[in-house]
Amino acid sequence: xxxxxxxxxxxxxxxxxxxxxxxxxxxSRDSKPLETLAIFSPRVNPDTGEKRVEWAVERMRYWLGxxxxxxxxxxxxxxRVRISHPRTLPRAxxxxxxxxxxxxx
Numbered sequence: 001x002x003x004x005x006x007x008x009x010x011x012x013x014x015x016x017x018x019x020x021x022x023x024x025x026x027x028s029r030d031s032k033p034l035e036t037l038a039i040f041s042p043r044v045n046p047d048t049g050e051k052r053v054e055w056a057v058e059r060m061r062y063w064l065g066x067x068x069x070x071x072x073x074x075x076x077x078x079x080r081v082r083i084s085h086p087r088t089l090p091r092a093x094x095x096x097x098x099x100x101x102x103x104x105x
Contacts, residue, residue, distance in 0.1 A: 005070040017041050020074055022063045
């Protein structure tokens, strides 16, 4: 079964903590993961004014190297912290056929 990198929610309502985990693709969102790769607490610490973020960068690179597929949200986060290369989107081409404009991807 393929491995996915996804976000798992922990905590209680209005006090969520998000984990980026490696888990089997068929497993439910909050099931036991193969490995926890990052922890993100969106609540701001009143003393320091910072949010808590912990990344296991080497383990993320390992899982990506062995073929784990990140979800769209995790991929956006990995691109933001420059762990993964930005997605390359295909460019649209404008083709004229029989006088009508057709967009091809």
